[in-house]
Amino acid sequence: MKVLREVDLQALNTLGLPATAESLTRVASVDEARDALAWAEVRGCSLTVIGGGSNLVLQPWLPGLVVVPSGTDWHLEPLAGDDVRVQVAAGVNWHRLVVALAEQGLWGTENLALIPGLAGAAPIQNIGAYGVELAEVLEAVHLIERDTLEARVLTREECAFGYRDSVFKQALAGRVIITRLVLRVSRRPRPRLDYGDLAARVPASPSAADVVAAVSAVRREKLPDPAVLGNAGSFFTNPVIDVARAQRLLDEWPGMPHFPLADGRVKLAAGWLIDRSGLKGLRDGHVGVHDRQALVLVHHGGGSAAELLALAERVAAMVEARFGVRLTREPRVLGEAVPGKA
Ligand SMILES: Cc1cc2nc3c(=O)[nH]c(=O)nc-3n(C[C@H](O)[C@H](O)[C@H](O)COP(=O)(O)OP(=O)(O)OC[C@H]3O[C@@H](n4cnc5c(N)ncnc54)[C@H](O)[C@@H]3O)c2cc1C
The missing domain is CATH 3.30.465.10 (Uridine Diphospho-n-acetylenolpyruvylglucosamine Reductase; domain 3)
Structure with missing residues (x-):
């Protein structure tokens, strides 16, 4: 099993955030995946799986072993x-x-x-x-x-x-x-x-x-192409609320997109809520809200996970203040802001 040390992950996440894996291995088979798990177990270290890195917010340090599936058959x-x-x-x-x-x-x-x-x-x-x-x-x-x-x-x-x-x-x-x-x-x-x-x-x-x-x-x-502008696609999932709350919002915002679900609840469009909170195109230092698709947070380069997560919190807070709806983040946050402190 080939283990690489201190691997730069910036090109392995579509947001292009700077991050380093303490160690990394690629696994192409079930046996290689088992070897990786055993390797981490023996050393008592954590193990994180990363695929294409397109639904992740990577903090600067990923301790332990990062495993990347590499079987392509x-x-x-x-x-x-x-x-x-x-x-x-x-x-x-x-x-x-x-x-x-x-x-x-x-x-x-x-x-x-x-x-x-x-x-x-x-x-x-x-x-x-x-x-x-x-x-x-x-x-x-x-x-x-x-x-x-x-x-x-x-x-x-x-x-x-x-x-x-x-x-x-x-x-x-x-x-x-x-x-x-x-x-x-x-x-x-x-x-x-x-x-x-x-x-x-x-x-x-x-x-x-x-x-x-x-x-x-x-x-x-x-959608912005991650090869040109760092992003992780939709940063929030579309919120699902009960029909009474949806009706109250529709009384105030008759043009609000809404999609009735089979279970009786109603799905709202998170991008519309962000747009109507006046945030589309917002730039905050090295990060921002995309100017055509408000659901996508972008990294213009030179920024960090901390900046992006602060922006996400600001967006969620403004949407909540205006619509009373709490947005849920879609990408998973991995790693540690400071080595040894998750
Ligand atoms: C421009 C853009 C557009 C997008 N559009 C959409 C869309 O339309 N619909 C949609 O649903 N998503 C969309 N996404 C999100 C993303 O592409 C998907 O969620 C995709 O499936 C993530 O794959 P990945 O290999 O990059 O996973 P990663 O981001 O590397 O990992 C995501 C999560 O899965 C875990 N994981 C990855 N591989 C494995 C494995 N083999 N075993 C166990 N755990 C694993 C990771 O630990 C992590 O928690 C978009 C993203 C971008 C950047």
């Missing part, structure tokens, strides 16, 4: 009828997988195009975009339990998926290394174009590749 298993099973190693680049499946005429993941990161992280927050969530195509998740080193397979039901939520953010948070996903896609065309203006951007009877191209084009127009 994936393959198809034809099933009876039109369905096809896809076995995907945790280190596969998510967007490249989506493109490859669409090019082979396989439907199911096309609306999830251009979401950064690795496949292994996709179940953590049940990635979703353009009316589709990972849960709809996921059959199973292979993982290793960190405490027992035992390999397990969780069914979709056991993953307890919800809106930007799963068992991996709840009961199993920080307790597993995901090593493989099993997806189920289909050769039967099933375009999902009911979100935004997607339908207007594809030809009649589109191919899955047409939908990937349309979703990618919309995303490029709306």
Whole structure:
């Protein structure tokens, strides 16, 4: 097992925040993941898994061992009828997988195009975009339990998926290394174009590749490219409130976007709440609120996690003062502000 010391993580997080890992290793197989867990156990040090670093706020120091999944194999298993099973190693680049499946005429993941990161992280927050969530195509998740080193397979039901939520953010948070996903896609065309203006951007009877191209084009127009401007996508989840509170807000703000949910509650648009709090385009030192998409906090360079988290708190406090709604942060904060002090 190759362990690198004092590894610069700035290029390994899409916010581009300065951070250093005490040590880092890449694991391409279940056995290598077990070796990494044993290595950390013997030394009594902490272990952190990082994928593409696109849903993280990294503090300056990551103590112990950082593990990066690096297995990139994936393959198809034809099933009876039109369905096809896809076995995907945790280190596969998510967007490249989506493109490859669409090019082979396989439907199911096309609306999830251009979401950064690795496949292994996709179940953590049940990635979703353009009316589709990972849960709809996921059959199973292979993982290793960190405490027992035992390999397990969780069914979709056991993953307890919800809106930007799963068992991996709840009961199993920080307790597993995901090593493989099993997806189920289909050769039967099933375009999902009911979100935004997607339908207007594809030809009649589109191919899955047409939908990937349309979703990618919309995303490029709306979201800053992390390669150009550091960001972690949506910084807050859309708040879900009860219907009585939603009605009171709608009485005051008739134009407020709101989406009734199956359970009777109402989802609000966090970006609209931030925009209407007058924060879109705000710049505060090295960080700010994106000028086209208020839900995205950006790092202009030269800043720190502390600055970004202070801005996030300021945004949340202003939205709460105006709308009485508390925003919840989406990216996970990892590491220590000062070595030895989490
Ligand atoms: C420009 C941009 C747009 C985005 N758009 C969307 C979007 O439309 N929809 C959406 O849902 N998300 C979106 N995101 C967020 C992000 O891309 C996803 O959450 C993605 O799945 C994170 O993958 P990652 O490999 O970068 O994970 P990381 O950020 O590296 O890690 C995220 C979390 O998962 C854990 N983790 C990662 N891999 C594993 C593993 N193998 N086993 C166990 N734990 C693991 C980490 O410890 C961490 O807690 C966007 C981000 C950006 C920057």
